[in-house]
Amino acid sequence: MVVPMTFLAVDWGTTNRRVFRIDDGAVVASERDNKGAASMTPADYPAEVAGIRARMGDLPMLLAGMVGSTIGWREVPYVAAPAGIAALADGLAWVDERTAIVPGVAMRDPANPDVMRGEEVQLLGAVDAGLVPRDALLCQPGTHCKWVWMEDGRIARFTTAITGELFALLRGHGILARQLTGAVTAGDAFREGVRRGAARDLAAALFGIRAAKVLGYRDDADAASHASGLLIGADVAARLDEERGAHVHILADPTLGTLYASAIDTLGGSSALIDSRQAFVAGITRIQEHHA
Amino acid sequence: MVVPMTFLAVDWGTTNRRVFRIDDGAVVASERDNKGAASMTPADYPAEVAGIRARMGDLPMLLAGMVGSTIGWREVPYVAAPAGIAALADGLAWVDERTAIVPGVAMRDPANPDVMRGEEVQLLGAVDAGLVPRDALLCQPGTHCKWVWMEDGRIARFTTAITGELFALLRGHGILARQLTGAVTAGDAFREGVRRGAARDLAAALFGIRAAKVLGYRDDADAASHASGLLIGADVAARLDEERGAHVHILADPTLGTLYASAIDTLGGSSALIDSRQAFVAGITRIQEHHA
Incomplete structure (x- = not known):
């Protein structure tokens, strides 16, 4: 109407x-x-x-x-x-x-x-x-990512994860900052990060970026994508572990939406990108x- | 000899x-x-x-x-x-x-x-x-916390977690910084943090500190202890989930050692503090x- x-x-x-x-x-x-x-x-x-x-x-x-x-x-x-x-x-x-x-x-x-x-x-x-359906799982990625469970067309419950903020903190300060200057893309390094991040052992996985550099296993060109994958992977896994194979409706700009879609796909869920405007x-x- | x-x-x-x-x-x-x-x-x-x-x-x-x-x-x-x-x-x-x-x-x-x-x-x-015994799990808390599995008196494998660095980043920058100015002690707020952190959903648990403040559920006097508990709890849980009821030998100064000992105890392990000097x-x- x-x-x-x-x-x-x-x-x-x-x-x-x-x-x-x-x-x-x-x-x-x-x-x-x-x-x-x-x-x-x-x-x-x-x-x-x-x-x-x-x-x-x-x-x-x-x-x-x-x-x-x-x-x-x-x-x-x-x-x-x-x-x-x-x-x-x-x-x-x-x-x-x-x-x-x-x-x-x-x-x-x-x-x-x-x-x-x-x-x-x-x-x-x-x-x-x-x-989106009246019963659905929605995701709004961003500095503070919102995960929202809709029931009968209402916001039933939700979880906020400071995934984007953690990435910004690591990129701006601290031991990894110099390694994380590259662009973030949803390629192999990102998806490897997602799979590692899904173990939900973030503080250890992040040091792996430093160790991989010191030991010559990973080029810094990939490090930002890998770090983003770790963080988004941990975020997505925490939600999908609760609801295996979930379908997620993503409300985001295409860039961030594509990263979350890739992570959800990598971890066995499916997604659709919704026009947030x-x-x-x-x-x-x-x-x-x-x-x- | x-x-x-x-x-x-x-x-x-x-x-x-x-x-x-x-x-x-x-x-x-x-x-x-x-x-x-x-x-x-x-x-x-x-x-x-x-x-x-x-x-x-x-x-x-x-x-x-x-x-x-x-x-x-x-x-x-x-x-x-x-x-x-x-x-x-x-x-x-x-x-x-x-x-x-x-x-x-x-x-x-x-x-x-x-x-x-x-x-x-x-x-x-x-x-x-x-x-410590020749087969043992050792922990050196700090900016970068080392977890080390000793086998037959040798360093068999180890994991580094940037737990202390994440705490410093959150305390120094970002949305939680103003809430995290208090002292960290191993009291109730810390142990609640440890239990919540053990769910290993760090980015979401950290936003809970902000939400608890906004909704009036937690005083900021406790927020730093709670945040420390979340981070150390996630770190300890990632290790103890692998080895239920583990005994951990902690090499640390008494302040940080006490926090890790409290977290290990809260999550069902036991520990001993070793003189690192x-x-x-x-x-x-x-x-x-x-x-x-």
Whole structure:
């Protein structure tokens, strides 16, 4: 169901911001810049929002992502998993009568706590738009990779892994940094890394990169791909060990999506790459419909 | 067997240097400073060695550790595991007729390469001095933690885990850094971390520290201990999963040794703390005896 409706949607992350003007379910204009939440104070938001309306149309606006966090405009309480589109719509934090912030989702389990803020719109949008089944395993790779189990179209539970951050730390600092300057590609070195990483003995596998260099077994041209394979392999294996041969719906840009797809395939699962922009637009449109 | 013999021994690491004067198997003088291999060039060593002799006695000298690496005085080839004291003695690199560098040990296995340089003297010394059995599992915690399987008094195989380095990276940079400023102690938060870390899903467990903070489940005063527990727990579990209920001989300072002992105990193993200085002195003395 798409009701006639025109509004603005902002995916306001930590470092980047994407703005969409959506007319009757279709994106008719968009912009992307680096004015993320980390680059502004709460006092900056009214002028930023007015600027967006001046450029994109004087319309109702939904904002999602870190804009609703402690580093954003105002902190919006998480809704608890399991959570679907209706829970997000009910949890909207209204700044004024036509401007609202979408809540994040939390796993309120002291033994296994987790949080997301921004990803929920893509995830539920993917389901609601029929891009993925209502019962499915979704993966959003990135600095902090989200693994999400959907049940009956709702976010039932999820796990965040700081896989991308660990790679950045190793690449930027520490003993392996000088070896990890090459490009990461989903070739043999990556897949070897995935298989080794699947043993889930990360701290030891990483030293192997150093030892392989010292003993002349591996060229540094391959080291970054191998390290990425170790980290992504450990991440994927931890999920697939729980659910052998799982089918994973990957929401990511093609580069990172291809690496995860290769790792999943190497470890006996299967995957499909989902258009994350389409999923976001679908999700934010469904939320807006709840209040149209 | 202790033959009448007086010599100087240097444990020359990356950042620190320890010098011992050993008379008939007993340390009669020692010094410790931060003139590690990273702080000098190859050309600096002759004067440094002459200075040591001027201060400690004009005696034969054995040097072990990173002094024999690419960042040291000269690169000394690794001897291959399995390796005992005799292999180290046979592999000594003589700088002149009374100054020699002890070789490191390598696992020359392309599927599972590993290297050590400096630890081998302590390890074999511990066995040769009777501080640990000739068939035993030894652990040297640190920036790069060594796990060593001794068979018949020789280093049969070993695994290096960059557990301490990962902790330093997380503490120094990245999203968790601000949470990890507290002291690390072997209390409840540490042991909870160990149990969680034993699931060997490190990238996910680490994000749990962030989520527990955001949701108010854990105070940051405990976060560093919990993170240390996660990392050490994953490291110990990877070794103990291979060998249930193992007894581990830990060569470490009391602080780090206590953390590893607590983790090993939590995960169903047992351990004993071995005096690493005594082990080094025993090992280097045995090597000197081979050439006395």
